[in-house]
Amino acid sequence: MSTAVPTGTAFPTTTAVPLVLAGARGHGRWHLENIRRLQDKGIVRLAGICELTPLTPAEIPEGLGTPEQSADFGALLDSTGARIAVVCTPIPTHTDLALTAAARGVHLLLEKPPAPSYAEFRRMADGVAEAGVVCQIGFQSLGSHAVPAIRELIAQGAVGEIAGVGGAGAWARPESYYRRAPWAGKRRLNGVDVIDGALTNPLAHAVATALALAGATRAEDVTGIETELAHANAIESDDTSCVRITTAGGRPVVVAATLCAEDPDDPYVVVHGDRGRITYWYKQDRVLLQRAGHGPEELEYGRTDLLENLVEHLADGTALLVPPAATEAFMRVVEAIRTAPDPVTLPDDAWHLLPGEDRRVVPGIDGLVAAAADTLALYSELGATWALTTAHPKEVST
Template sequence: MSAPPTPLPLVLAGARGHGRWHLANIRRLQDQGVVRLAGICELTPLGPGELGTFAGEPPAQSADFGALLDSTGARAAVVCTPIQTHTELALTAAARGVHLLLEKPPAATYADYTRMTDAVREAGVACQIGFQSFGSHAVPAIRQLVRAGAIGTVQGYGAAGAWVRDDAYYRRAPWAGRRRIGGTDVVDGVLTNPLAHAVATALELADSGTADDVAGIDTQLFRANDIEADDTSCLRVTTAGGAPVTAAVTLCAERAGEPYVIVHGDRGRITFWYKQDRVLVQRAGRGPEEAVHGRTDLLENLAAHLAHGTPLLVPPHRTGAFMRVVEAVRTAPEPAALPAGAWYTEPATATTGARRVVRGIDALVAAGADTLSLFSELGAPWAHPSEVSTP
């Protein structure tokens, strides 16, 4: 009988904020014998309360990522740090032969993304980008439906996301809602970070995930909040394959809703609520069909790749098209401030802070995905065609 595989020793860089999710996921996989948390990299060490169930077996902690990788002998690292730090941390890991799960977006600029992909390739390390929705078993199921002609000829892919974020969201970190800090690009806008999955998932379903799959990008970037970055935006990616990919998203929704992607065919449509792994197929001559699919965890997939050669679900080249979007947003004109009459302030409640709401945005976002249209094409009075940039 062969010995059980040795758990993959890893370091978590960034254990607060969204990093808490990764910490809990590592706990789950450690209990299954898949991984072992060897260290945590944070500027300020986690206390016993933050370590939770790891407090009884505390991992090494250090603010020096490279030194922590060296001292722990980690074979992999999960990087969940501010966007502008991703590239340098990835380079630090690659230089030591350490494999990566790198949170999205993989970099703040296309040049940094290229530096990162070159470094991991030359070092021969595995790198998984943290688009969790790519692990949904709904993705190959939808592709198979499309290949089988279930909805006829595909006309396009429309993503929609209407989320709610209060004032505290933009005060949670110095980089929140910023396009740049000093001379460093951050690009923390709605399209590139909080609702990045909507854009990336639509591109993945369109089988247009690589940089070469992008023929052009139109963006319309707006903000209701007093921030640098965009909080209410839309885009259209013209793909090399011809089918357009659009996204309409906001953090200033009237009511929070589940984000989704619609695959439009000339004989039906498929709607994918990617956070729920839920799929609805509507086609001519048949009743609606709904299914909920399973999901493969990206860290578990990385461990399986290293142990058994299982293909990675989100290798860096599959996010090249998304990084073209990040670059288009980064180099676009500054997001236009919405006129005062376009939004109002929702007062704070016992559980949430005050927040800005764009009037009619929920219907506008849904219409964008339904018709593959930009805000200006839908007649939004504050959206003008002159605010569209095409890199």
């Protein structure tokens, strides 16, 4: 995907671009380290940090100096002269913060998921476009060079006719994970949508990447969605779920996820062809190509950092990797999960607490997740008696 650089926004390539980071704790720590890496290369300069409670000197990585700090995002953008804002704050705050930046002509790297509902996503995307600023959505897996390489393999017919795309994520999270913030594990907080579930937040990359490889990224590429949402933990949202997306091209996309794995492993996406398959471990940028008449081929790829890509796009028109339009189909999945009935509570005999690890485990879930990705079937179709299917409208309006 690419977007034109708005008139008058091109950056000089010889000056480090000043930026503000909103949300510097939790996952924001990863952004701090990445900003330090790019600052060392002279690409960006951390001008400010927006947090409700200022970071201590010990929380700021060495080499980033003493950036200005404030809990007032708009005022901080004004006082620092930031040209880019990296937004890594609670999901319900994304749209308002993005529009605050856009109103000041500040370009954006917005963490995934971009919004908790399709309406909020649309408000953000339309507002950013009207303001003439550029927004990159933080699906880091879509910066992998493996993605265009797999698309090319599909186009060349390397594995024959494509039957569908599966995704599998078997992760583990301790019970304390859901106590990390007031919104953690919530579907709503104080009447505001949050939708912090397995498929929409920690394993959202599996959904977005599977859709990208299926060639279904725009809203109109989705014609139907079925969801099965459940939880073993004492939370509102889902921790063990699957979704089947029917695409306009007729290829199903099935993604299964759990945060209650027996043996956590790297998530992956698999493209099923009638003469082979392509498996992509997106956190490793590693691809396994298996096809008729050939031995298995393992391939490793590089990755383009999304913040660096945003700066390059603004400097010289390099194609933007993940504009909002590239996440419309993903946001349709978020909307389906938002409007689905509340997740099913797994019966007591379907899970147990793992001694010493403070986490709940669903016996057999690892195999169920893998089977869903392998067969493009939902949990209920694989014999999970606790699974409840919700079919969403075949016609998904835009």
